[in-house]
Amino acid sequence: MFMKALSFLRFDYSKLLVLVALVLMTMLVVVSREATSKVSWEQMRGIPFPFLVITEYRGPCQPLNTFCIDLFFQRIYPIELLKDILIWYVVSCAMVLGYEVLKKQRRR
Numbered sequence: 429m430f431m432k433a434l435s436f437l438r439f440d441y442s443k444l445l446v447l448v449a450l451v452l453m454t455m456l457v458v459v460s461r462e463a464t465s466k467v468s469w470e471q472m473r474g475i476p477f478p479f480l481v482i483t484e485y486r487g488p489c490q491p492l493n494t495f496c497i498d499l500f501f502q503r504i505y506p507i508e509l510l511k512d513i514l515i516w517y518v519v520s521c522a523m524v525l526g527y528e529v530l531k532k533q534r535r536r
Contacts, residue, residue: 436521446520455480476515479508
């Protein structure tokens with residue numbers, strides 16, 4: 429039983445590829461947003477544990493008098509990032525296992 433669990437969690441490049449895609453997608457999700465001034469906001473990103481703080485500026489740009497949207501990385505919380513990576517690695521292992529099971533069933 430224990431060896432079966434270890435084989436489920438064994439490192440594989442396909443699991444790593446799915447993990448990277450999942451972590452990058454969670455960076456797109458804005459968990460919370462708080463105004464810091466009239467033209468800037470602070471955003472927390474990452475699921476299930478927010479690990480990235482980004483400041484967003486929306487307002488006029490000086491050189492050309494146009495409208496700008498700028499994003500600045502403020503902080504990364506490494507413990508929360510590690511927790512997210514561990515959770516998403518287990519999810520990627522389950523996704524790869526499900527894909528392999530479906531592929532075996534189609535061959536029959």
